[in-house]
Amino acid sequence: MRKVKNAKKDNTIKLITDLEYVRAVEAAKDIAETHAEYKVLNYLACTQRLFDKEVAEILVAITSYLYTNDRAKKFKMKIAIRNNIRALTNAALPHLLANTNTQIFTIMFELNEILVDYSSLENKLIKEIEKKGFQEAYPEFKNAMQEADGNFLKERINVVLGYEPVFSGEIKEKFLDVLNWLPKTITRLIKYNSQFYVPSVLSEEINRKLEIILQVANKKLGYTDQAEKLFKNECTLINELATRVMLVQGAFPILEEENRKLFPTEYKKDLTHLKGTLTRVKNLLGILYDYLNYGEIKKGELNV
Known part of the structure; x- marks a missing residue:
C-alpha cells in the first residue's frame, strides 16, 4: 500500500511540475522581445532535443519571476530573462535552418x-x-x-x-x-x-x-x-x-x-x-x- 501511495504522490508532483513547465513556456510569450524568439524557445521546450540545460534555466527563472511580487525586482528579472531568451535564440538558429x-x-x-x-x-x-x-x-x-x-x-x-x-x-x-x-x-x-x-x-x-x-x-x-x-x-x-x-x-x-x-x-x-x-x-x-x-x-x- 505504501508503494501505491508513493506512486500517487510522485504522479501529483509530476503533474504540478508539468503544469509549471507549461505555465512558464506560456508566460515567455509576454517576456520575449519578439514573437520569433518566443517561437524558438517554445519549439526547444516542446521537443527537448537541443539546449535542454539553457531552456530549463530560462523556464526556472520565469517560474521564479511569476512568483515574485516585488515590482523592481520583477522588472530586473524580466530584462535578464529576455536577454537570455535572445542569447538562446542566437545560439539555436544555426541548428534550426529550414531544409x-x-x-x-x-x-x-x-x-x-x-x-x-x-x-x-x-x-x-x-x-x-x-x-x-x-x-x-x-x-x-x-x-x-x-x-x-x-x-x-x-x-x-x-x-x-x-x-x-x-x-x-x-x-x-x-x-x-x-x-x-x-x-x-x-x-x-x-x-x-x-x-x-x-x-x-x-x-x-x-x-x-x-x-x-x-x-x-x-x-x-x-x-x-x-x-x-x-x-x-x-x-x-x-x-x-x-x-x-x-x-x-x-x-x-x-x-x-x-x-x-x-x-x-x-x-x-x-x-x-x-x-x-x-x-x-x-x-x-x-x-x-x-x-x-x-x-x-x-x-x-x-x-x-
Missing part, C-alpha cells in the same frame, strides 16, 4: 503567386490546398513570410509594371498550363518541409541566394534597346522569375538526397513532377522573353 525543400517550396509558392497576378487568372493553389486539408496553411504561410520580409509579394504586378498586362491566345494557354501544374507541385512538396523554421531566417537565406543568381541571370538574358525602353520593368520581372527558376534547378541534387531520406518511396515521383512543372515555367518565360524582344512568339524554353 532545402522548405526553401524550394517557398520559391515555388512565390512563383505561383506572381504568375497568378501577372496573368490575372485564377489562383488554383487555394483549391488544391483545400483538397489536401491545408486550407489554413495558405494564409498563415503567406502572412508569416510577408511579416518576415517586407518585400515578399509586396506589390501588385500592375503597380510594378505601371500598366495592366493582358494575355490571350497561346500565351494565355501557357499561363493556364503552368498555373494548373504549380499547385500540384507545391502541395507535393509540403510533406518534405522542415517541422520548424523561423520565417525571417528562411527569407534571408533565400534572398541571399537570389541576389547572387540574379547577377548571372542578368548576364544571360539580354534585351533589345527597344524592349528596354518600352518594357523595362517587365524585362526586370522576367529576370526575377528566371532567377527563381535557376535557384530551383540548382537545388535538384540536394533535394534528391534530402527528400529520399524522408520519403524513400515517393521522392522520385515528386521530384519528377517538380522538374516537369519547372520545364513548363521555362517554356512560358521563353515565350514572354521573345515576345518582349522581338514582338513575336517563338518556340523553346528560356535558356537559363
Whole structure:
C-alpha cells in the first residue's frame, strides 16, 4: 500500500511540475522581445532535443519571476530573462535552418503567386490546398513570410509594371498550363518541409541566394534597346522569375538526397513532377522573353 501511495504522490508532483513547465513556456510569450524568439524557445521546450540545460534555466527563472511580487525586482528579472531568451535564440538558429525543400517550396509558392497576378487568372493553389486539408496553411504561410520580409509579394504586378498586362491566345494557354501544374507541385512538396523554421531566417537565406543568381541571370538574358525602353520593368520581372527558376534547378541534387531520406518511396515521383512543372515555367518565360524582344512568339524554353 505504501508503494501505491508513493506512486500517487510522485504522479501529483509530476503533474504540478508539468503544469509549471507549461505555465512558464506560456508566460515567455509576454517576456520575449519578439514573437520569433518566443517561437524558438517554445519549439526547444516542446521537443527537448537541443539546449535542454539553457531552456530549463530560462523556464526556472520565469517560474521564479511569476512568483515574485516585488515590482523592481520583477522588472530586473524580466530584462535578464529576455536577454537570455535572445542569447538562446542566437545560439539555436544555426541548428534550426529550414531544409532545402522548405526553401524550394517557398520559391515555388512565390512563383505561383506572381504568375497568378501577372496573368490575372485564377489562383488554383487555394483549391488544391483545400483538397489536401491545408486550407489554413495558405494564409498563415503567406502572412508569416510577408511579416518576415517586407518585400515578399509586396506589390501588385500592375503597380510594378505601371500598366495592366493582358494575355490571350497561346500565351494565355501557357499561363493556364503552368498555373494548373504549380499547385500540384507545391502541395507535393509540403510533406518534405522542415517541422520548424523561423520565417525571417528562411527569407534571408533565400534572398541571399537570389541576389547572387540574379547577377548571372542578368548576364544571360539580354534585351533589345527597344524592349528596354518600352518594357523595362517587365524585362526586370522576367529576370526575377528566371532567377527563381535557376535557384530551383540548382537545388535538384540536394533535394534528391534530402527528400529520399524522408520519403524513400515517393521522392522520385515528386521530384519528377517538380522538374516537369519547372520545364513548363521555362517554356512560358521563353515565350514572354521573345515576345518582349522581338514582338513575336517563338518556340523553346528560356535558356537559363
